[in-house]
Amino acid sequence: MPERTPQQRGWFADNEANWDDRADFHMAGGYGGVEDLVADPSAISEQLAQDIHHFGDLGGRDVIHLQCHVGTDTLGFSRLGARRVVGVDLSENSLAHARRLAGAAGVDIEYVHSNVYDAREAVEGHFDLVHTSLGVLCWLPDIAGWARVVASLLAPGGTFFIRDDHPMFMTVADPREDLPGVLSIEYPYFEVEEPSTWEDDGSYVEAPDAPRIRHTRNHQWNHSLGEILTSLIQAGLVIDSVEETPYSAWCPWPELMVQEEGRWRLRDDPARLPLQFAIKAHRAAEADTGTTPVPTA
Numbered sequence: 530m531p532e533r534t535p536q537q538r539g540w541f542a543d544n545e546a547n548w549d550d551r552a553d554f555h556m557a558g559g560y561g562g563v564e565d566l567v568a569d570p571s572a573i574s575e576q577l578a579q580d581i582h583h584f585g586d587l588g589g590r591d592v593i594h595l596q597c598h599v600g601t602d603t604l605g606f607s608r609l610g611a612r613r614v615v616g617v618d619l620s621e622n623s624l625a626h627a628r629r630l631a632g633a634a635g636v637d638i639e640y641v642h643s644n645v646y647d648a649r650e651a652v653e654g655h656f657d658l659v660h661t662s663l664g665v666l667c668w669l670p671d672i673a674g675w676a677r678v679v680a681s682l683l684a685p686g687g688t689f690f691i692r693d694d695h696p697m698f699m700t701v702a703d704p705r706e707d708l709p710g711v712l713s714i715e716y717p718y719f720e721v722e723e724p725s726t727w728e729d730d731g732s733y734v735e736a737p738d739a740p741r742i743r744h745t746r747n748h749q750w751n752h753s754l755g756e757i758l759t760s761l762i763q764a765g766l767v768i769d770s771v772e773e774t775p776y777s778a779w780c781p782w783p784e785l786m787v788q789e790e791g792r793w794r795l796r797d798d799p800a801r802l803p804l805q806f807a808i809k810a811h812r813a814a815e816a817d818t819g820t821t822p823v824p825t826a
């Protein structure tokens with residue numbers, strides 16, 4: 530993205546402080562069995578396991594994981610045989626946990642403290658897989674700028690994969706007591722400059738015994754599916770598949786959702802609303818056209 534305004538720097542600073550606190554909150558709550566994951570050298574996180582069929586053989590490949598948080602999925606790339614694994618995140622405290630977990634697991638992962646918009650300058654080299662997933666795009670104000678960074682990190686022929694909350698899911702307000710079962714659209718579907726700003730001393734996982742989050746203010750943006758796809762295409766990527774699903778990795782509305790095989794869906798008429806999307810894309814190999822320029826962020 531272009532030179533950041535003081536206001537944009539303030540939004541990122543709030544989000545960084547919020548995520549530093551969330552990292553402690555998540556770890557205090559066990560973050561989905563993270564210690565068991567680390568202890569078992571053959572274990573892959575459930576989130577990553579559902580998508581590994583998209584990646585091909587990672588043996589000897591270089592992987593970068595954007596917005597890696599405490600590295601639960603990042604660890605999996607090492608265990609799948611990748612040669613070089615890099616995790617990037619805005620939150621230094623998330624990375625402190627990630628480094629400790631990687632050390633305990635005995636795997637070699639480079640964790641880089643960087644805003645995703647600065648990742649091209651912060652990390653050397655190009656990657657066979659650029660991966661990012663679940664709770665990522667809502668923290669980014671400019672989807673076109675993000676797509677240019679993704680493209681700039683890919684090696685020719687390299688794969689990009691994202692799974693995230695569906696932008697339509699992000700428009701829906703919490704249920705109202707006077708309208709039971711009704712889904713009402715309250716938040717922007719399209720990217721707008723001004724974020725939705727929240728004050729929240731908790732997070733998307735339960736951690737009843739953890740100290741509450743102190744830096745409660747956070748800022749989020751939505752991006753339509755069309756904006757996401759068009760940004761990737763304009764950054765030079767070739768789209769291979771787009772999936773929309775009625776399942777979510779988390780449950781914002783316990784009164785409206787049920788759990789099924791570790792995922793959440795609407796209890797009634799789940800076909801009403803997509804909850805997640807996944808996009809697989811690639812950067813053309815030089816041989817495909819003979820003229821593919823190296824994208825710049």
Ligand SMILES: C[S@@+](CC[C@H](N)C(=O)[O-])C[C@H]1O[C@@H](n2cnc3c(N)ncnc32)[C@H](O)[C@@H]1O
Pocket residue numbers: 541544548576595596597598599600601602617618619620623643644645646662663664665668669
């Ligand atoms: C919901 S978490 C990702 C969770 C991850 N999928 C997992 O399973 O642990 C979002 C992450 O994005 C990071 N983040 C937010 N804004 C960012 C930015 N501008 N640049 C880089 N990382 C950012 C946060 O610090 C946080 O670790």
